[in-house]
Amino acid sequence: MTINFRYFTPDDRTEFFRMVKKFYAPPAVLHFPSDEIMMSSFYAAIDMPELIKGIMIESDGKPAGYAIVSMKFETEVGGMAAWIEELYIDEAFRNHGIGSKFFSFLSEELCGKIKRIRLEVGDENDGAKRLYERLGFEFLEYKQMVIDRNF
8 A cells, every 4th residue: 555645736625625624523513514614625735835835645546634734933833833624534534554654754744944833633533532542642622712703
């Protein structure tokens, strides 16, 4: 199995759309974003690669998953952080080491550019939690809050 990671191109739109709908299927999220929001995220990753990295994951040339990573400054570490907004691997490709390889790829791509990798994981996602803990991630003991509206 040959695993490849590459940045989104406009040709990835259909595969991204197929996978993002699976990513946002309940119980993983509280609400399902509109098609417009999902496509906006896709094109933002293409148009603003310095801030948002859209990464296609391929196995033997076939789409196996995707990731969206946002770059942001965090005062807690005095530097840039990579926030993994979404990491999705299709069920047929899970438990083959792709997640671990993704983090190796990300570490190499962002070497010397970031001081932290941050992500969220749902309580029900035991497989992802095991992977993240094995890679050295630790749980933060606070809750986040949001407000969604057009400012």
